[in-house]
Structures are given as structure tokens and as C-alpha cells.
Amino acid sequence: MSKAVLMCPPEHFDIEYEINPWMHVDDPVCRELARSQWQGLYQLYTQTLGWDVHLIDPIEHLPDMVFTANGGLVIRDRVALPRFRQPERQGETEFFEQWFRRRGYRTLCLPRHDFEGEGDALLWNDTLFAGYPWRSDKPAHRELAEFFGLEVVSLQLTDARFYHLDTALTIVDEQTVALYPDAFTAEGLEAVHRRVPRVIEAAEADAVGYGLNAVSDGRHIVLSDRARGLAATYREMGLQVHPMPISEFQKSGGGMKCLTLELRDNGA
Numbered sequence: 001m002s003k004a005v006l007m008c009p010p011e012h013f014d015i016e017y018e019i020n021p022w023m024h025v026d027d028p029v030c031r032e033l034a035r036s037q038w039q040g041l042y043q044l045y046t047q048t049l050g051w052d053v054h055l056i057d058p059i060e061h062l063p064d065m066v067f068t069a070n071g072g073l074v075i076r077d078r079v080a081l082p083r084f085r086q087p088e089r090q091g092e093t094e095f096f097e098q099w100f101r102r103r104g105y106r107t108l109c110l111p112r113h114d115f116e117g118e119g120d121a122l123l124w125n126d127t128l129f130a131g132y133p134w135r136s137d138k139p140a141h142r143e144l145a146e147f148f149g150l151e152v153v154s155l156q157l158t159d160a161r162f163y164h165l166d167t168a169l170t171i172v173d174e175q176t177v178a179l180y181p182d183a184f185t186a187e188g189l190e191a192v193h194r195r196v197p198r199v200i201e202a203a204e205a206d207a208v209g210y211g212l213n214a215v216s217d218g219r220h221i222v223l224s225d226r227a228r229g230l231a232a233t234y235r236e237m238g239l240q241v242h243p244m245p246i247s248e249f250q251k252s253g254g255g256m257k258c259l260t261l262e263l264r265d266n267g268a
């Protein structure tokens with residue numbers, strides 16, 4: 001299934017501040033390696049998978065703009081813009097807004113509560129799983145439910161290492177979700193199990209290797225090359241697995257899903 005996604009070249013990507021437990025200003029990224037890892041992903045999407053990749057211009061002094069999954073949540077012709085919790089990222093919103101408007105999106109909303117885009121809101125069929133409280137506020141979920149007219153299931157994240165929902169949960173296909181159970185409350189797990197026929201539970205090593213920060217089109221799944229257990233499970237399911245190196249972005253608390261925003265219907 002072809003996908004349309006938005007990416008941002010890592011020209012200004014760096015660790016300039018610390019806003020999650022993975023980031024350490026004294027553990028800098030190798031710019032060259034980051035560029036080649038990003039390029040590898042871009043090439044895989046465009047050449048191997050035939051996905052339609054749109055690009056937004058990177059902006060100086062916004063090093064985390066490369067993580068486009070936080071740039072909004074796009075469902076059909078509607079866009080919920082991000083209200084970033086940390087001042088360091090708040091400057092990104094206007095550039096994402098500009099990009100969406102230029103692409104012809106007309107129905108945009110900026111939630112009144114903190115909300116960090118698809119990083120904290122993953123669509124599974126007609127259900128939106130939404131994470132809180134590290135970077136998005138639970139009351140934002142009600143705003144999303146109204147704006148998109150969808151059922152929103154709030155999932156509380158309990159482990160600071162998995163501070164965005166997309167670090168702990170993958171939408172694999174229409175029947176399947178993968179997650180790291182220890183990052184959720186019992187109530188949250190129950191809410192997922194009640195709805196999703198097949199729930200894959202990832203081991204800690206795979207979760208810490210950023211294996212759940214993966215992008216799937218239902219036939220192909222792109223994930224961190226450190227997530228061997230999940231890769232084996234997906235192969236057994238008959239999926240085409242594409243393990244990719246992502247070390248430099250993980251130093252910032254991000255993986256391939258964070259670098260990839262779903263546009264779904266390819267423009268308004």
C-alpha cells in the first residue's frame with residue numbers, strides 16, 4: 001500500500017538541549033552519520049517502497065524539526081497542529097502550519113492543551129490511540145475527538161524513556177498493534193486488548209532499541225536494526241521487514257517513526 005509522508009532533512013539536527021532522558025548535550029550526534037541514516041530511510045521509502053515523500057525545509061536553531069511526527073496529526077483533509085510543551089520546540093509550529101497551508105490544507109486546529117502531533121496520537125482503523133502525560137495533556141484528547149470526529153482512547157505512559165506514544169506502540173496493520181507493556185498502565189493495556197485482535201508484546205531490549213518506533217504500511221515494516229525479536233515476529237507474520245540503523249537519532253530520543261509524519265490522503 002503506497003503511503004504519503006512528510007520528512008525534514010537533518011541539516012540542523014543536533015543535541016542542543018535536553019528535554020527527554022535520551023538527550024545529553026555531552027553525547028553529540030555524528031552529523032555525517034545522521035545524514036546518511038536519514039538518507040538511507042528516505043531512499044528506502046522512495047525507491048524500494050515507492051512511497052511519496054514530501055519534504056519541509058529545515059530551519060536553523062530548530063534541531064528537532066527533523067522529527068516531523070511531532071509536526072501535526074493529519075487525518076483526511078484535517079490537521080491538528082502541535083502545541084509543544086517545551087519552549088525549545090515551540091518555534092516549529094508556525095513552520096509546519098505554513099507547510100500545511102501551502103499544500104492546500106484548509107481545516108487546521110491548534111489544540112488549547114499541549115499536544116505533540118502523531119508522536120502522541122496513532123490512528124488504528126477508526127480509533128485514535130493517544131498518549132499522555134509526558135508531552136501531551138489528556139484534555140487535548142477530547143479536543144482531538146471533537147475535531148476529527150473519532151473515538152480517542154487515552155493511554156497513560158508510565159516510563160519516562162517512552163515519553164511519546166510512538167516510542168512504545170506501533171500500528172502494524174488493521175488487526176495488529178505491537179507495544180511494550182511496561183510502558184503502560186494495566187487500564188491502558190486493557191483498553192488496547194479490548195479493541196485490537198492481535199497485540200504483540202515487545203521485550204524490553206527491543207523497546208529500548210527503539211523497535212516500536214516503526215513505520216508500517218501493512219505489508220512492509222521499517223524498524224530499528226536493534227529490534228531483533230520484533231523483526232523475527234514480523235517475519236513470521238509474513239511481513240517484509242526492513243531493519244535500519246538509527247543510532248544518531250536515538251541519541252535525541254527519536255527513531256524512524258519520529259522522522260516520518262503520515263499525510264494519509266496525500267494532500268487536501
Ligand SMILES: NC(=[NH2+])NCCC[C@H](N)C(=O)O
Pocket residue numbers: 019020023064067069070089118119120164166167252253254255257258
Ligand atoms: N515522535 C517522536 N517520538 N519524536 C521524538 C522527538 C525527539 C526530540 N528530541 C524531543 O524530545 O522532542
